[in-house]
Structures are given as C-alpha cells and as structure tokens.
Amino acid sequence: MQGIKRFINQLRAKSPWLLHFDCGSCNGCDIEILACLTPVYDVERFGIIHVGNPFHADLLLTSGTVNHRNKKVLANLYSQMPSPKIVVAIGACGLSGGIFREAYNVVGGIDKVIPVDVYVPGCPPKPEAIIDGVVLGLGKLQAPQERNGERKEA
Amino acid sequence: MRKTVIPFGPQHPVLPEPIHLKLTVEDERIIEAIPNLGYVHRGLERLADIRDFHQMIQVVERVCGICSVIHALCYCQGIEEIMGVEVPPRARYLRVMWSELHRIQSHLLWLGLFADSFGFESLFMQFWRVREKIMDISEATTGNRVIVSVNVIGGVRRNPDPEQIRWVLAQIDWVEAELQRLEDTMLEDYTVKKRTVGKGVLTRQQAYELGAVGPVLRGSGVAQDARQTGYAAYGELHFEPVVETDGDCYARNKVRFRETLASIDLIRRAIHRLPDGEVRTKIKGIKPPQGETVNRVEQPRGELLYYLKGSGQKTLDRVRIRTPTFANIPPLLVMLPGHFLSDVPVVTLSIDPCISCTER
Amino acid sequence: MTETAVLILCGLIAGPVVGGLVSGLDRILTARMQSRIGPPLLQPFFDVVKLLAKEPLVVNVWQAFCAYCYIAAASIALVLFFLQSDLLLIFFVQAVGAVFLVVGALSSTSPYSQIGAHRELLQILSYEPLLVLVVVGFYLETGSFKLTDIYAWPHPMLLKLPFLFIVLGYALTIKLRKSPFDLSTCHHAHQELVKGLLTDYSGPFLALTEIGHWFEVVLMLGVCTLFWATSWIGMAVLLAVTYFLEVLVDNVTSRMNWRWMLSYVWGVGLTLSLVNLIWLHQG
Amino acid sequence: MREEIMAVSAEALVGEVAKLKVLGYRLVTLSCTELDASNLDILYHFDKDLGLKHLRLTAPKAAAVPSISPVYFAALLVENEIQDFFGLRFEGLVVDYRGTLYLEEEALKTPYCRFSLRSADQREGPAAALDAETNHPNAEKF
Amino acid sequence: MDIRAMLTVILVMAPFGGAILCIVLGSSKAIRSAIVLATGAVLIVSALMLAPLVPFRLSAATFLGVDLHRIIQVADVALLLIILYYGFKHRQLTVIVLAALQLGLTIYLEGFLVKGPLPVERIFCDHLSLMMVLIISIVGSIICFQAIPYMENHEHHYHVMRSRQPRFFFVMLLFLGGMNGLVLFDDLVFMYFFFEMTTLCSFLLIGHDRTTIATRNALRALWMNSVGGAAFILGIIAAYHETGSLGLQKILTPWLAGSGVYLLALALLCLAAFVKAAQFPFQSWLLGAMVAPTPVSALLHSSTMVKVGVYMALRLAPGFTGTLLSQSVAVFGAFSFLAGAALAVGQSNGKKVLAYSTISNLGLIFACTGLNTAESMIAAMLLLAFHAVVKAMLFLSVGAIEQHIESRDIEDMRGLYAVMPLTALITVSGVIMMIMPPFGVLLSKWMAMEAAAQNLYVIVMVALGSALTVIYWARWAGTLMSDPFAGRFRPEHQPALTWLALGPLCIGSALLSVGAPWLYLRMIAPMMMGPYSPAYAFKAGGLENAYGTFAILPLSVVATLGLVVAAVALKRAFRAKIVSPYLSGLQTGEPSMFRGPMNQSVKAEAKNYYLDTIFGEARLTDWVNLGGGILLTLILGGAL
Amino acid sequence: MFRMTPNIVRNLVVRKSTRMYPVEVREPFAQVRGELFNDIERCIFCGTCEVKCPSQCIQVDKKACIWTCDPFACVFCGVCVDTCPAKSLYQKTKYRSPTGERIIISQQGQPRKKDKAKDRAGESGTPKGSGEEKADPGGDPAT
Numbered sequence A: 001m002q003g004i005k006r007f008i009n010q011l012r013a014k015s016p017w018l019l020h021f022d023c024g025s026c027n028g029c030d031i032e033i034l035a036c037l038t039p040v041y042d043v044e045r046f047g048i049i050h051v052g053n054p055f056h057a058d059l060l061l062t063s064g065t066v067n068h069r070n071k072k073v074l075a076n077l078y079s080q081m082p083s084p085k086i087v088v089a090i091g092a093c094g095l096s097g098g099i100f101r102e103a104y105n106v107v108g109g110i111d112k113v114i115p116v117d118v119y120v121p122g123c124p125p126k127p128e129a130i131i132d133g134v135v136l137g138l139g140k141l142q143a144p145q146e147r148n149g150e151r152k153e154a
Numbered sequence B: 001m002r003k004t005v006i007p008f009g010p011q012h013p014v015l016p017e018p019i020h021l022k023l024t025v026e027d028e029r030i031i032e033a034i035p036n037l038g039y040v041h042r043g044l045e046r047l048a049d050i051r052d053f054h055q056m057i058q059v060v061e062r063v064c065g066i067c068s069v070i071h072a073l074c075y076c077q078g079i080e081e082i083m084g085v086e087v088p089p090r091a092r093y094l095r096v097m098w099s100e101l102h103r104i105q106s107h108l109l110w111l112g113l114f115a116d117s118f119g120f121e122s123l124f125m126q127f128w129r130v131r132e133k134i135m136d137i138s139e140a141t142t143g144n145r146v147i148v149s150v151n152v153i154g155g156v157r158r159n160p161d162p163e164q165i166r167w168v169l170a171q172i173d174w175v176e177a178e179l180q181r182l183e184d185t186m187l188e189d190y191t192v193k194k195r196t197v198g199k200g201v202l203t204r205q206q207a208y209e210l211g212a213v214g215p216v217l218r219g220s221g222v223a224q225d226a227r228q229t230g231y232a233a234y235g236e237l238h239f240e241p242v243v244e245t246d247g248d249c250y251a252r253n254k255v256r257f258r259e260t261l262a263s264i265d266l267i268r269r270a271i272h273r274l275p276d277g278e279v280r281t282k283i284k285g286i287k288p289p290q291g292e293t294v295n296r297v298e299q300p301r302g303e304l305l306y307y308l309k310g311s312g313q314k315t316l317d318r319v320r321i322r323t324p325t326f327a328n329i330p331p332l333l334v335m336l337p338g339h340f341l342s343d344v345p346v347v348t349l350s351i352d353p354c355i356s357c358t359e360r
Numbered sequence C: 001m002t003e004t005a006v007l008i009l010c011g012l013i014a015g016p017v018v019g020g021l022v023s024g025l026d027r028i029l030t031a032r033m034q035s036r037i038g039p040p041l042l043q044p045f046f047d048v049v050k051l052l053a054k055e056p057l058v059v060n061v062w063q064a065f066c067a068y069c070y071i072a073a074a075s076i077a078l079v080l081f082f083l084q085s086d087l088l089l090i091f092f093v094q095a096v097g098a099v100f101l102v103v104g105a106l107s108s109t110s111p112y113s114q115i116g117a118h119r120e121l122l123q124i125l126s127y128e129p130l131l132v133l134v135v136v137g138f139y140l141e142t143g144s145f146k147l148t149d150i151y152a153w154p155h156p157m158l159l160k161l162p163f164l165f166i167v168l169g170y171a172l173t174i175k176l177r178k179s180p181f182d183l184s185t186c187h188h189a190h191q192e193l194v195k196g197l198l199t200d201y202s203g204p205f206l207a208l209t210e211i212g213h214w215f216e217v218v219l220m221l222g223v224c225t226l227f228w229a230t231s232w233i234g235m236a237v238l239l240a241v242t243y244f245l246e247v248l249v250d251n252v253t254s255r256m257n258w259r260w261m262l263s264y265v266w267g268v269g270l271t272l273s274l275v276n277l278i279w280l281h282q283g
Numbered sequence D: 001m002r003e004e005i006m007a008v009s010a011e012a013l014v015g016e017v018a019k020l021k022v023l024g025y026r027l028v029t030l031s032c033t034e035l036d037a038s039n040l041d042i043l044y045h046f047d048k049d050l051g052l053k054h055l056r057l058t059a060p061k062a063a064a065v066p067s068i069s070p071v072y073f074a075a076l077l078v079e080n081e082i083q084d085f086f087g088l089r090f091e092g093l094v095v096d097y098r099g100t101l102y103l104e105e106e107a108l109k110t111p112y113c114r115f116s117l118r119s120a121d122q123r124e125g126p127a128a129a130l131d132a133e134t135n136h137p138n139a140e141k142f
Numbered sequence E: 001m002d003i004r005a006m007l008t009v010i011l012v013m014a015p016f017g018g019a020i021l022c023i024v025l026g027s028s029k030a031i032r033s034a035i036v037l038a039t040g041a042v043l044i045v046s047a048l049m050l051a052p053l054v055p056f057r058l059s060a061a062t063f064l065g066v067d068l069h070r071i072i073q074v075a076d077v078a079l080l081l082i083i084l085y086y087g088f089k090h091r092q093l094t095v096i097v098l099a100a101l102q103l104g105l106t107i108y109l110e111g112f113l114v115k116g117p118l119p120v121e122r123i124f125c126d127h128l129s130l131m132m133v134l135i136i137s138i139v140g141s142i143i144c145f146q147a148i149p150y151m152e153n154h155e156h157h158y159h160v161m162r163s164r165q166p167r168f169f170f171v172m173l174l175f176l177g178g179m180n181g182l183v184l185f186d187d188l189v190f191m192y193f194f195f196e197m198t199t200l201c202s203f204l205l206i207g208h209d210r211t212t213i214a215t216r217n218a219l220r221a222l223w224m225n226s227v228g229g230a231a232f233i234l235g236i237i238a239a240y241h242e243t244g245s246l247g248l249q250k251i252l253t254p255w256l257a258g259s260g261v262y263l264l265a266l267a268l269l270c271l272a273a274f275v276k277a278a279q280f281p282f283q284s285w286l287l288g289a290m291v292a293p294t295p296v297s298a299l300l301h302s303s304t305m306v307k308v309g310v311y312m313a314l315r316l317a318p319g320f321t322g323t324l325l326s327q328s329v330a331v332f333g334a335f336s337f338l339a340g341a342a343l344a345v346g347q348s349n350g351k352k353v354l355a356y357s358t359i360s361n362l363g364l365i366f367a368c369t370g371l372n373t374a375e376s377m378i379a380a381m382l383l384l385a386f387h388a389v390v391k392a393m394l395f396l397s398v399g400a401i402e403q404h405i406e407s408r409d410i411e412d413m414r415g416l417y418a419v420m421p422l423t424a425l426i427t428v429s430g431v432i433m434m435i436m437p438p439f440g441v442l443l444s445k446w447m448a449m450e451a452a453a454q455n456l457y458v459i460v461m462v463a464l465g466s467a468l469t470v471i472y473w474a475r476w477a478g479t480l481m482s483d484p485f486a487g488r489f490r491p492e493h494q495p496a497l498t499w500l501a502l503g504p505l506c507i508g509s510a511l512l513s514v515g516a517p518w519l520y521l522r523m524i525a526p527m528m529m530g531p532y533s534p535a536y537a538f539k540a541g542g543l544e545n546a547y548g549t550f551a552i553l554p555l556s557v558v559a560t561l562g563l564v565v566a567a568v569a570l571k572r573a574f575r576a577k578i579v580s581p582y583l584s585g586l587q588t589g590e591p592s593m594f595r596g597p598m599n600q601s602v603k604a605e606a607k608n609y610y611l612d613t614i615f616g617e618a619r620l621t622d623w624v625n626l627g628g629g630i631l632l633t634l635i636l637g638g639a640l
Numbered sequence F: 001m002f003r004m005t006p007n008i009v010r011n012l013v014v015r016k017s018t019r020m021y022p023v024e025v026r027e028p029f030a031q032v033r034g035e036l037f038n039d040i041e042r043c044i045f046c047g048t049c050e051v052k053c054p055s056q057c058i059q060v061d062k063k064a065c066i067w068t069c070d071p072f073a074c075v076f077c078g079v080c081v082d083t084c085p086a087k088s089l090y091q092k093t094k095y096r097s098p099t100g101e102r103i104i105i106s107q108q109g110q111p112r113k114k115d116k117a118k119d120r121a122g123e124s125g126t127p128k129g130s131g132e133e134k135a136d137p138g139g140d141p142a143t
C-alpha cells in the first residue's frame, strides 16, 4: 500500500498539468509562462500540459496582483481544482502586489486569497525561474501532507 | 429563438488575459457580446500621487509587459516636452531600435497567439521559437527579457557597444530568414485563409469612425501610423506605414506580418545611421514638470496617447493613458455579432487585445 | 473457449497498452515536428495514473456514470473486434460509447460542455455514415460483415477500396480528435470551448474517458489494418504511414468549424465512397 | 500643449462634437482631471490626419454631462471609465455600466477624486476591513 | 364454437362492447375506469390465449345470423356517410369529394363488379397478425390505462365543464376493436372497412379538444387518409379486376407480377399504406395529430394505427418480389427514413420529435419490405414490434412529463431529472433502447443495414439517417439529465396507473430485447417461407447468418454487468464532492449562475442545437415533400 | 493546405531548439539585472535607494543602520543600483530563485560617516555586518 502510494506520488510529479490564471498581471509574467511552453523551454518534457481548465489541473500558476474583481475568480478556480493541488505565484505582483501594492484596486499578492506553495520572484521571472518554481512545487506535490494548503483545508 | 448565454472568460484558455464577454449566441451565431472589464484594473494612474515622476517610468512600464518600452518612451517624451529637455541623437536612434525590437516581439507573440486562436498549434510554436531570439537580444542589450527599463527622462540607460550592435544585426537576420519560412503558411495556407478571410470585417469608414488604431485601422485601408509624426528618430528614417484594404482578420494578420518584416528593416536602417555620442541628458537642476501635454507614439497595437499634467511638484497631477486596445474595443464589439462561436477567438485576437493596457 | 478468453483478455489489455503507447508516440512526434523534445513515451500512462489518484470532483453524478458506460462500450467494441465479430455491430457498440460521452457532457450545465457535446454529435453525424459505407465496401468486396471472413480474404483490400481508405482517414481524423476536426474537444486546450466535451470531467472520470479513447484509437487502427490484412509487413507499414499522416495533418492545418466539417466530410467523403462502391458494384 | 484647445460648455458640447465629426475628425479619447473638490476638467481629444484638436469642458461633479457616445460610439468605454473614476454622470450612454466597469463594491468609489476623498474617506464596509488587513506600508500617503 | 373463432370474436367485439358501455354508463369516473380496465384485461388475456393457436384460417359467413358481407357493406356505406357528414359540417371540400368518390367506388365495387358468391374463408391469422394483435391488445390496453389519469388531469387543466371522457374512451376502445379486425381479416373489403374506421377514429380523437387548431389538424388527417382510402378501394377494384378475388392471400400470386394492372393494384394498396403510415409527402397529418391528447398519439400515431401501413406493405410484399415496384418501395422507404430523421433533428417539440421519429422508423420498415429478402423482412417485423413498444413508452413518458411541467418542448425538459427523476430515467432508458445495442430497435436496424448493403441508394440513405437518428435521441437524453442540482434524487408523485403503464412497458421492452432471439424463432421464422427462407440461426446466444452476427445474449449479459459496475461506481460518485460546473471562474454558488457585466448575476444556459438552418421544418419540408412526391409518382408510374 | 509541411519536416530533421534546462544551464548575458544584493559593508545608509526605488520596497533605518528589502516586491529595475552613491548595491546576473515561503531581507550594518565611506570605498573590509533572510511571520496566507 505504502509502495503504491509512493509510486503514485512519484507519478504525480511526472504529470503536472497546469492551469494558468492571469490574475491582473501586466502580461510580463504571462508571456514568460507561455514562453515556457514553447519550443525553446518546452516544459512538456516534464509532462506539463497547459490545460486551461481547473478541473484538470494540478498546478495553478498565477501571475499578477489580486484585485477586488478577480479575487473571486481566483478563489472559484482554486475551489474547482481537485486536490492534491499546488499554487505557484509568479512575479512580484503575485508575491506581494509588487510595484502596484499601494494602488487602490489592489488587494495584494495571491496569498491574500488562496494558499500559495511556491513564490517565484522577478518582474517578470525568467522562464528558467518559472521552471525552477514549478519543480519546487512538484516536490511538494510528491509529499502532499507537508503542504501549506492541506493544513489550512484540514 | 433559442439563446445560449456563455460566460467567455475571465479564465479562458484562448484569452491570455482576463476579460469577460457575456456572449449570447443562437446556434453558435453571436447575437450580442457584452464585455466586462476590471479583472486587471489596478489603478496605476493614481500611483502618480505617491510616486515621483521618475519612479512613474517604472510604473508605466508595467502597464503592460508586451509594450513596456514604448510606454516608457511615450511617458519620457511627454515629460521631456514639458521640461524642455533635449534628447541626444544616439539615444533617439537607440529608442527606435528598442521600440522596433519590442514591436517585433509583440507581433511575433501575436502571430503565435493568433495561429493558436484558430487551432494551428505548430505554427504558434514556430513563431514563439523565433521570438525567443528577440528576447535574447533584449536581455543582452538591456538587461532584462521583458520589462526592460531602458528609457529614462533625457535619454536611455544603456549604450550598446559596436560589438553588441553587430551581434544584434546578425540575430535579426536570422529572425528574418525564419520568418520568411513561415510567411507562406501564415499568409497563404488554405485552412488559415478559410478561418480568417472575411471574418471580422471592418470597413474603412467604420474603422475610422469607431476610432480604431494601429493594424486594425491600417488593415481597413487607412494609412495612419503615429510613427509618421516623426518622434524619436522616425522622422529621419523614411518611415512608411503598412496598409491593407480588406479590413478582415486576414488583412490584419497580413499587416502585422508585414510590419514585423518592416520593423526588422527599420532596425537595420536605424543601426546603420546610429550616431555616436551621449545617450542621456543630465536633468539635474531642472524644475520638475509644470504644465500639460499630450504625447502620442505608435505601439504594436496602435497609437498610444499620454496626457500628462504637472504642477511643478515631484509628483504629477495626472497621468492619463489611452492605450490602443482601449480604442480598439468598441470596433471589436461591433465586429463580433454575426460571427460563429468558433470565430470569437479569431476575431477577438485580431485586434490583438491587451487588457492590462486597457484597464491599467 | 480458452481461445475466446485469451482473445477477450487481449482486447482488454491491448486497448490501454497500445492506445497509451500510440498516444505517447503521437505526442513525441508532434513535439518533434514543432522543434521540441516532447514528453517521455510513457507520459500518457503517467497522466492517467495520476488522474485516477486524484480527488473525485463531480458536477453531476450522471457524468461519472456516463464515463463508465463510455469506457465499457469502448472496451466491448474492441473485444468484439478481437473476437472477430461483425464489423457493423462493432461500430454500433462503439457508437454507444460516443453517445454516452455526449450524454455525460450534456448533463453538466456548463455551456462549454454542452456545446462541446453538440459538436461531438455533429462529429458523429459526420463520421458515422462514412464508417457504415466503409463497412459496406468490405461487404461488397468479401460478401461478409464478419471479421473472420474479411481477415481471411486473400487480396489486400486497399487495392480495391482505395477511396474508402481515404474516407476512413477522415473518420479517423475526427475520431482521433485531430486538426482540422478537433472541434468538440482537443488535446491542447487552446480552444474556444476550453476542453469542450470533457470540460467538466475531472480526476478519475477524466482518466476513464482517456482510457476509453485509447480503446477507440486501437479499434480504429485495427480497422485500418483490414485494408492490408494479407501480410504483417503490409499491415505495419500501412499503419505507420497512416498514423504519421494523421499527425502530419494535425500539425499543418488549423481547426475548422463544424459547418465546414459537415459539408466537407459529407461532400467529399460521400462522393469518394460512392465512387468506390459503384466501382465495386460494377466490378 | 502644442495644439489648440477650445473651451466648450456642457450644453454646446454635443453640437460641437457633431460638427467635428462632420469635419472628419475622429475621437481619440477623453482625459479627465480633478480640479478641486467640486469641479472636473475634461479634455476631449480629436484627431484628423495625425493632427490633434482638443475641447475643454469644465464640469461640476454634481451635474450630469451629456454623453457623446451616440455621436462617437468609441466614447462609450472612456465615459464609463470616467463614471467609475470620478463619479461624474454621463447622460445618454449607449451602454451604461453605472460605475461598475472596473470597480467592485469593495473597491474605493471614485478613486480619482483625491480632493473629495481626502475630506471624506469613502471606504466603508468590506473595503475598510480589507484595507486594515492589507496594511500597505504607504497607506497613509493616500 | 371453435376457441379460435371465439377469441377472434372477442378480440374484435369486446372493445366495441366496451366502447358502447363507455358512452352509455361512462359518465362516472369509476365505472368508466372499470370498463376500460376490464376491456383491456379481456383483450390482453385473449391475445395471449390466441398466441399458441396460430396460424389458422377460419371462415366467417354470418354474424348473429346475418350475412357478414352484407353487414360490412352497410357499415361501409354508413361509415362513408359519416365522413361525408363531417365533411359537410366543417365545409371541407376535399373531404366531401374524397368521401363521395369512395362511396361511389364502393357502390361500384359491391354493386357492379363483384359477382357471384364470395368465398367465406375470411379470417386469416398468421404470426404477423398475431404480432399485431399482441401489440394492439397489450400495448393498446396499457395506453388506455394511462389515459385514465391523463384525461382526468387534462380536463382539469383545460377546465372542461362537461366531461367528454365517455366519448373519448368510446372512440379509443372502438379503435382497438377496429384494429384487431383489420389485422385478423383477410378479406380486402373488410380490411377496407376497418381501415376507414381507424381513419374516422383518428379524426375524432385528434379533434377531441375542439380547439380551432385541433379541428383543423383533424380535418387534415381526415382528408389525407381519405386519399389513402380512395387508393385502397381503387386498389381493390384493380386487384379484383385482375384476379377475381377479394382475399388478400389469394391475390398475392407471384406469377401475376408481370401484369401492369396487377402491379398497379399493389401500388395503389401501397399508396394507401404510405398515407396511413404518414410517409412523405403525407407526413403533415401525423404532425398535426400531435395536438391530440398524448395517449392518442401513443396509441394511434405511433404504436398501432400507423403500423397498419407497414402491416399492409408486409402483407403485400410477397406479391411484388423482384419487381421494380419492390425496388422503388425500398428507395421510398429509405428516403422517408432519412427525411424523417433529418426533420426530427430540427425539432424541439418533444412530441414532434417522436412523430418524425415514427415516420422515420416506418420508412425503414417500408425500405426493408421493399428490399424483400428474408433478412430484410425479418428486420422489418422485428422493428415493427420493438418500435411499437418503445415508442409507446416514450409517448406515455412525454405525456406524463407534459402534464407535470406543462410543456412538451425539449428545452423545458432541461434538468427534468431534478423534478421527476423516475420518469426522466424511464424516458432516458426509452431513448437508449431506441439507439443502442443490444436493444431490439438497434438489432433490427442492424439487420436492416446488412440486408440493405446490396442496394447503394438504400444503404447510403439509411447510413445518413441512422447517424441523424443518433443526434436527436442523444441530445434529448442528455437534456433530461442536465441537472443543476447534481443528481440529488427526489421522490416523485404520479398516479398509480401511470406507473402501471410506464413500468411494464419499460421492463417489458428491455425483456423483449433480451428475448429477441426467441421472438425471432417463435414468431418470425415460421413465416419465412415461400420466397423467403429462414435466414438467421440462433448461435452462441446471438443471431447469425452467412455474413453477419449479432451476439444479443452475450452483449446483454455484458451490458447488464457493465450497468451493475457503473451503478456501484455511481454510488461512489454520489459520495464525491459536488462542484459547480466550469463557468470561466465566474460561478456564484447558485446553480448555473455567473457573475456577469455590471456585477449582475446571469444565468449561463446552453440550448440544444436544432440546426434550423439545415434541418428546420421550414427549410426542408418543401424539399422532402417534393422528393417524396417524385418517388411516389415513380412508384405508381413504374407499376404501369 | 500543406504549406506548413516543409517547416514541419525540416523541424523533424534539424536540431531541436529546446534548451535542456535544467540539465544544461545557459550562461546569462552580462549586465543582466538579476538578484539584488547589498554589500552592507559599503552601505552608508543614506536612504537614496529608499527614496528612488519605484516599488518602494527598501527601507533604510538610518539610526539603527538596518537595510531592509522586500525581495517579493522588488521589480529588479536596477534604479537603486544606479543611484546608490556608495555603490554598495549590485545585481547578480542570476535571477533570484523561487522559495516556498515569504522572505524579508534585513541587513544590519555599522554606522559610519558619509565622507569616510568614500575613503573606505577601495578597501576590502572584513565583513562586520550580518545579513539574514528570514521568513516573514506576517506572510501567512489567508484562505
């Protein structure tokens, strides 16, 4: 039983399907995320598919600042993802609101709304950094019990 | 009739950015499209209250990552105009170079996304593969891939050496060669044409009156491009706008593709005529901006307008940004009805929407 | 009896194994065509196992039910194929799966899944008649609908049914959900319908539909082998070429819309098959 | 500003704009700035063959301004935006979002009215609560 | 008296008796119900008792001492006079002309043409008749049972002051008797009488509600069927002229196939059959008939009366084997199959979908009849039986649904599972039985396709048509289950008689499907003689012939197993977390609502595709009528 | 319809354009603006960076000589680096790596006079300041 569990957890890290939600980003981070999918970085090597649908996703990549309108969307999407799930916040905006922290319609980073597992700093982060972040997230996917989010949900 | 109501976006794989369209369709034919914005609205114009006019450069760059260079350029030109700062010639040429590089990457990005919007995944991959080269140029010459932070008031921050310039030339040659290989597919392929020709038609009259800008306007046969005003060094580079007359998605596609090639050409010419000398005028000691101005430049998506107003303080009274997509959304709303659901991504993408620019 | 049992087992195992491998190969080939490296060959299996281990979320329990029915029908169809049963019957059983998939998608209230379901219906509408005509072509040639007789036929069928093979190609492209016919749902989700038909399936239920799809892929490829059933080499070459062409077409075309699909597939497909059938009738 | 600016009154506005349309001008945009606690300054930018022309309207916040969106459909977005930002009412908008184009209830109302905002903090209810937990380092600067 | 004769008399006369009782005593609900139930029970029992006794021939010379032929002559004239009366009452010129024509022809036939004493062996009951009798008696009675609560509700809903139910049940029961008579008699004149009787019953029942539209559609049905009647009597005259006989079995003498007049006679009889079965271009009466209360639609317009058409064609088929007429009937039938399916795709009115589907299936039966091989005849008969049962059940479900949600539009049935779960499930299983193996309808369709493979025109149309069929059924089934409440099961209340009708029909049709091999062996194989040789062997739990095999029993077993597994899995799914469907991240928590522009809640809804631009009635009707008309002309012209 | 075919076939035969990150790591270009560091030894706590930073993510406590930076808010624009009078700030070419939790950089330096700083600019002083990266307790996510 234990072996099977470990095996499955290993497979989880081999097939992370990601959902990208642009949560009020300036596109800088978005295009870098997209760039990861394209030939030069080709994250499909790791089995990553951009599924575009929370029901199929294991990994939520969010970029940008949370604002009052999109925070509901963000929470909705998160709730539609089947666990185990990992949230990776991309870019200064997603981490803390970045340069827009003080703007009136900015709530702050992603973690104001949903639990974040990995923070990828940068404005925007390089595709390499995003890949690093995803890999870090995969580690957490393999050991779901240590996850931040799980703790919260339990 | 049987109406289907579809929430299209904000999270939707064909929309790279969150915008919501409440689509009412009948048997897949759109009869009404009502947009809802505000998913990217940050309110950064208001940040001018707490950031001084230098810091605002970084802020307006982050209006949008795809067109950041030109945002900063427009902003700096506006401030320079109010403050009466003269920009050194080398800086003006470098500004052209970086602007055009930026335009190329933005257009390549769009060409890829557009290919994706009609389900041509491999073409998407090819455009983005080529685009990485431009990103490399950015990274090497400015220090960052996307938001390059290269414009400052009074000039530019980096001064590439001749070695680098030669390297840039070699890279864009490669890009041009690759693009020519893709041209046949993007402009002549049967399935591509089937999906784009006759879709989202905007007549010349409509485009003009609805205030369309950029490739949307030029795709409808109006030869208007803010670069014709000759800002930066465009006046000396004999710039010619690219025009197509059909006004459909295919025409816009063609405009953008040809513009990409034209930009490569512009870079070559700019580099060719690149003067030596300073790249940055010192502005120490000049009073902070006082007065108001309107400045316009050409973004990849069309004409960008900054209205700046200062009252001699470190912070500006008002920064108002009218981005090209903001101007192109009303034409989009006119174009959508009557098309099929499967054309929504194509028609929407054909204006190259940039929501973060629109909402700021 | 034992032989039957072995064949049944073969069908049940070959479906997922071969189907998964084929789709793994497909992904690699696609990646290479796009100048990428692509995932490992076993990636589809990783995906499915992972999906099976995910938390089950449902939007409507009937969807889950339909997923089971889909995979059941798909596997039965393949088993019948291995048992060399009646070809027409096999297609009918296969259609059951397709219908259940549609019903499942319709049972969600999301417009994406519903529109996807309707597009899938239109896809069924496009390829079903073609498949029937292909089967009729076999019948006219061999005088039987039974696979035993068709496999026993001493001449390569391709020589007599070349147009019907092209027609089957259309059906195959639709069934494999490849461009230009990936309308109801597609492998890469950059589509106006998100994931269309499969939008609201998730976790284990999505895995079921995926495995069901593998069964169908193997079944369709099996039907392709009928066209050169006289030698193993011919069969293998035919399969390889067909599949390569499928992937190629997927990569050199954009997605079209269903109106085009219906008129094109019916127009060209029916004409081609009629030409071929009349030829068979005369000859 | 380099280009000419023509002052208009609210009553003459639509007529003036219609006249420009006949002359072949197209609307570029509107720029709105708060002058003081009760007045707004609206600039209407027009363009013809890359030449600009501006109309300047000084509008009291309390009174509604006639919308020019029936003349120029393109004005619809920007007028809605000004409704959001400054709380000014435009009468006769083709599609009226009533101040919800960008903003949710929790967000600041009329965020660009710094004079009035300073006097009466309009944040209330959930917005205020959210503010408290956001605790911007520069919050006091607002 | 011979038991067979007794049963025959009961099967024909008991409903008449019941009918008369209904109109005399039926003003009280209880008595009326009792009469209907009793009649139904008698019919069911006698039909079942008849089963082991077939085939047989009986002579029937007199009834209660009067010459039977004389009775029929008088009744015939009376019937035509009644029709004439209705024609005058509603000032419908077509009806008057056609009725007068028929009257004239009847008198000509009876008075001038028919000479000499007629043979009295008038009753002929083989397995085909038996199958019809079973359908009429069992399915028909069940439908009448459900009509009891239905009509109660119906009148309640329409605020009918004076109940017209006695009249309603009078006609319904009368009709049952007429139908039994039609299939048990072999004498063409008798058949003609009963044929006209069903026409009249249909007219009365369609117009039952007396609304303008009901009256109009009833009149349309009347005049169209009168065309059929006229063709019928003309056919009789031609047949008598050619063969000198009025016995159906007698006139089917293949050696006459070369004769033009003989073929014309058969073609005319086929024409009558086409009209009765509402084939294109006569489909409009059947669609109009959908305004009638739903039990009427179930009884007359799907499972019994329209089947008269195919019954006649099946009877006539041996008479035209190998002729051009046969070919054209096949093409005509296939065309109807395709056109009916296409038009059904364009419909959102549930009853109209059912109506078109009926037309379509009848078309397939005609096509099989026209193909005229052993396999195709088997297919035709199986389809006849299965279609009757399943379609009746679907009609009754729609009736129940209609009364509950007050709409018969498929769009309004969206998420019906949440409102009436059991009925929804029964409807869905009906749909499944219509399109999926191993159920009987598909079994017969499979046989039909394999039989049709030789005929390119037919197979192409059948292939297209069956794909279209899948569309409209699957769409409907999905719509019923499209439940925003995600599958919570609520109890549902229906009158006991409704369950009594729906339950047995549902279970019965499933069992019948499993029993298809025996149905074939017992009921159909014995009839495969003359030009037809028994085609299928019962092997390994399936039916198999030289070129095809359909493993019914193994598939049924596997399907049942699969169902059990899926049901177990369903239990797991019931425990799973239920989430809102994908709405681009905008869902608000209420079912299918999303947060749209201007911060408003908007309902996300998707409507089915009806492809009006391709398959809409307005678009297609003229074309299919033209097509049907041309083919019909070809049939009649080709016969000459 | 098959105009893309030459490209596809070409892609099949020529080298793939994929960079095998993380197996092979490409050298970053020179002058790339990566992770920000403060050579706290040199810092004179003048506060210029705090004033100039467009993201306002630096706080300089002039009295206690603490230089704090929120790396999650930093946009790596390099303005602080350009304006730092003591040239104590610098950016590496490597980007800042992702982490699992919130971090605040806080560095404690030694108080010193402005003019002194210029003298000592050339010297390589022994590190006296202590830099630390610590998890920020305030960064607890809210659900």
Ligand code: NFV
Binding pocket: A027, B063, B064, B065, B066, B067, B071, B106, B299, B300, B301, B302, B304, B323, B324, B325, B326, B353, B354, B355, B356, B357, B358
């Ligand atoms: N080009 C551009 Fe922008 C600007 N300004 C605009 O719509 O991309 Ni994000």
Ligand code: SF4
Binding pocket: A024, A025, A026, A027, A028, A029, A030, A063, A064, A065, A090, A091, A092, A093, A094, A098, A099, A122, A123, A124, A125, B062, B065, B147, F075
């Ligand atoms: S972190 Fe920078 S690049 Fe990313 S969204 Fe924010 S401003 Fe744009």
Ligand code: SF4
Binding pocket: F038, F042, F043, F044, F045, F046, F047, F048, F049, F050, F060, F083, F084, F085, F086, F087, F088, F089
């Ligand atoms: S600007 Fe340089 S010296 Fe001044 S406080 Fe900042 S880091 Fe220290």
Ligand code: SF4
Binding pocket: F036, F052, F053, F054, F055, F056, F057, F058, F069, F073, F074, F075, F076, F077, F078, F079, F080, F081
């Ligand atoms: S790099 Fe830019 S954002 Fe980061 S600390 Fe320096 S000035 Fe601030």
